[in-house]
Structures are given as structure tokens and as C-alpha cells.
Amino acid sequence: MSALDIQSIRKSYGSVDTLKAIDISLDDGEFLVLLGASGCGKSTLLNIIAGLAEPTGGDILIGGRSVLGVHPKNRDIAMVFQSYALYPNMSVARNIGFGLEMRKVSKEAREKAVLDAARLLQIENLLDRRPSELSGGQRQRVAIGRAVVRDPQIFLFDEPLSNLDAKLRTEMRVELKRLHQKLQTTVVYVTHDQIEAMTLATRIAVMRDGKIEQLGTPQDIYNRPATLYVAGFVGSPPMNILDAKVEGDRFTFPGCDETIAIPSRLQATVKKGQTVKIGIRPESFRVAGQQEVVGSLKVRVELVELTGPELVTSALAGNQTITACLPPNAEIETGSEYRLAFDETAVHVFDPVSELAL
CATH class of the missing domain: 2.40.50.140 (Nucleic acid-binding proteins)
Known part of the structure; x- marks a missing residue:
């Protein structure tokens, strides 16, 4: 059974087709990167998987179960946004565990989950601080920790590193790779940065104008581009x-x-x-x-x-x-x-x- 099945997903706004029959199937533990320029439909697709937007047609299956019409909190997913979206008046520990608190998880279980996530992300010494006392990279770790404690079936990342400087982006790429290798959870990751895509993904879906130009491993995408667009988009400098x-x-x-x-x-x-x-x-x-x-x-x-x-x-x-x-x-x-x-x-x-x- 696939962890995630995207079946002929379409999304239209009036006469404008934003997504045009997207089909992707992910096995457990895969790291899929949706790669493309702004306006290609990658974030729209991620929002549909998350339940933040409804498709015009098609179906989304998580663990073999259709989740169309299912509330985001009941989809067994965790999402990390481009903005950190941390509560400024809460400590790091409470920010990480707040979702569990809202689900009435016991205090003991919450504290253990928060500490485990903090150790995994190497921020256990920051648990008593407020977000205003953290650097950008530390705030992003807290946002990721908030997703990790959910222990979801699928992680969704919407350009999580775009607010960081070049050095921090490199460091966080390494952290995300290490995190995925430890947790082995299925990931769908949106970015326009081809370096992120090539270094993080097990498979890349290069998107253009609401369609998938090519779906394959980073090696396939780079060494055997299927179209002129893929050839020119992936590579620095470009082909x-x-x-x-x-x-x-x-x-x-x-x-x-x-x-x-x-x-x-x-x-x-x-x-x-x-x-x-x-x-x-x-x-x-x-x-x-x-x-x-x-x-x-x-x-x-x-x-x-x-x-x-x-x-x-x-x-x-x-x-x-x-x-x-x-x-x-x-x-x-x-x-x-x-x-x-x-x-x-x-x-x-x-x-x-x-x-x-x-």
C-alpha cells in the first residue's frame, strides 16, 4: 500500500487551470520534492494534500484511504510552513508541544515527546527560551520539532528554508537529510531551489504550468532530462x-x-x-x-x-x-x-x- 496516492488531481479557478491531472504515488519513507518556478502549482498541490484547499477533480489517498473532505487535523499529516508561525508568548517547549496539548495528550507524554524531538533537532538547551531569543535557523528547528512530535504518516514542507541565509540553508539541508534518514517518514517538500531538490529528494517532480514535466530520481532528472524545460531549469549554471x-x-x-x-x-x-x-x-x-x-x-x-x-x-x-x-x-x-x-x-x-x- 502506498503512503500517498495523488490521482488525477485538477484545480481550476474559473477558466484558469492551476493543476492539470497530477498523478504521483509515493511509497513509505520516500522524500518527494515538488520543484518548479513560482506559479507552477506546486504549493497548490501541497495545500490540497494538506486539506487547506479542495481539488476541482481527482482524489488524494493517504495510507489507502481517501482524505477528500477530511479535516486537515484528521489526515495524519504535519506541515512546516515558509514562515515559522511560532507563538511569541510561549516557550520553545510549549511551542513544540502545543499541538499535543490541544489533543489532550497527557503532560508526561507531551514532555517526553517534546524532549525527544528537541534532542533529535539538537535544540534541547533552548526549550526555556522564547522565539524572539532565537536565530532564524533555531526558529525553523522549533517549527520542524512541532511537526515531529505529531509522529505523522506524512510530513509536508512548504519552502521551509527560503527565509534563511545561504549558510543556514546549507546547514538546515543537512539537518533535514539527517532527520529523514532517522525517522524514515514520507515527505513532500516544495521548493524552487534546485540544490535543495537534488540534495534532499529520493524523487523529484519538476512542475511547469500545472503539469509534471518529469518525475524521477535526482540522477534521472539531471543526467536524462526529458524536456527542454527540465534541461534548462535543473543545473547551475543551466545546461x-x-x-x-x-x-x-x-x-x-x-x-x-x-x-x-x-x-x-x-x-x-x-x-x-x-x-x-x-x-x-x-x-x-x-x-x-x-x-x-x-x-x-x-x-x-x-x-x-x-x-x-x-x-x-x-x-x-x-x-x-x-x-x-x-x-x-x-x-x-x-x-x-x-x-x-x-x-x-x-x-x-x-x-x-x-x-x-x-
Whole structure:
């Protein structure tokens, strides 16, 4: 039995379709990340799972039981919001245990649950403080602790790290990963941050305009993007997308004399004269040797940025921009020409009309 079944969920506001027949099935202990840009429908879907919004069509099953029409408090879920939503006049301990208090759980059981959650989140020394005395990361731990004491069947997270600075976000990602590994509870997590998605998820649902563009493991999403949107959205810097055309057994590029061989795995897929989109991730490039011309492109460097671990190079191949992530000690000069080489496996090909991978 699946922990969560989302069956053909639709949501409309008048003539506007916010969600368009979403289907996802999660096993116990999975960590699903709903990833997408603002307005794609990911928070709407989370609110429907939580019972904070009703779908226009479809069904939600938790533990094999339909929860449509069931009050949120009776769905065996716990939700952590973007805002911490802590009671300022209560101590940390009471904030964590307040939900149990409202359910008439005994004082002894409450205190044990609160202490267990605080130890798990490493905030047991903060139990007597008020929220105003805590940092942002500590407040988020308290909000998560309030969910943990519920011991729910499903955790729901709505962009819980977006209010934190970069260092705290990194720390909290580690904490959330550790928490999931210990509790093994099913999680649905909403974010627009691809790094959060790649590091936390067991599966990612990339959403766009109320639909799922691709559902798969982080490795699938990154290494085998199903659509142009997924290819361009997941990755930092994003995948290079270049216009190309099939000529014989090679891809040609408008505006320059460069060509590359069509990968053997794709030769039966593309057709002579076909216009395509070529995708190559920035980290797949390397500076080619003097005699290395197969699987390489001649470029003119426009901009070089040292980020520390890598040299992010922006260059032109004809009139098309290419971004390459090179080793930090690479000897690259602005205005100079180089050949950037890549392996055949780095080449992704998409249909420009359907935007699907070929």
C-alpha cells in the first residue's frame, strides 16, 4: 500500500487551470520534492494534500484511504510552513508541544515527546527560551520539532528554508537529510531551489504550468532530462541549449563553420535536414588539446568568473553563447579563442517543437 496516492488531481479557478491531472504515488519513507518556478502549482498541490484547499477533480489517498473532505487535523499529516508561525508568548517547549496539548495528550507524554524531538533537532538547551531569543535557523528547528512530535504518516514542507541565509540553508539541508534518514517518514517538500531538490529528494517532480514535466530520481532528472524545460531549469549554471541542424552524420550550427559528430546512440533517431536543439552541461566541457577537434567547438571567450572551485567561462560559438565550468587553474584569457571538448555522452538532443528529448 502506498503512503500517498495523488490521482488525477485538477484545480481550476474559473477558466484558469492551476493543476492539470497530477498523478504521483509515493511509497513509505520516500522524500518527494515538488520543484518548479513560482506559479507552477506546486504549493497548490501541497495545500490540497494538506486539506487547506479542495481539488476541482481527482482524489488524494493517504495510507489507502481517501482524505477528500477530511479535516486537515484528521489526515495524519504535519506541515512546516515558509514562515515559522511560532507563538511569541510561549516557550520553545510549549511551542513544540502545543499541538499535543490541544489533543489532550497527557503532560508526561507531551514532555517526553517534546524532549525527544528537541534532542533529535539538537535544540534541547533552548526549550526555556522564547522565539524572539532565537536565530532564524533555531526558529525553523522549533517549527520542524512541532511537526515531529505529531509522529505523522506524512510530513509536508512548504519552502521551509527560503527565509534563511545561504549558510543556514546549507546547514538546515543537512539537518533535514539527517532527520529523514532517522525517522524514515514520507515527505513532500516544495521548493524552487534546485540544490535543495537534488540534495534532499529520493524523487523529484519538476512542475511547469500545472503539469509534471518529469518525475524521477535526482540522477534521472539531471543526467536524462526529458524536456527542454527540465534541461534548462535543473543545473547551475543551466545546461547550454544550442540551435543545430542535421547534415549527414554531423550536427551543424548556424552562424559558424563548426560541426560535431552525431552520437552513435542518436543516429537512428534524427533525420537529415532536421532542426534540433543540442544540450551540453557546462561542467561537461574541458579545454581541448591542440590536435583534439573531434567532439569540440571553437569559441571566443567573452567573460571569465572565478567562483573558487571552478572557472565559469562565457564564450561565443558563432553567435551562440556557451557557458563552461573549467578547473580554477585553467589558463583562459578574455578575448582569446579556444577549443572546448566534450564526450559524446554529454550531448543531449531535443525536438524544438515538442521540446521532448530525442
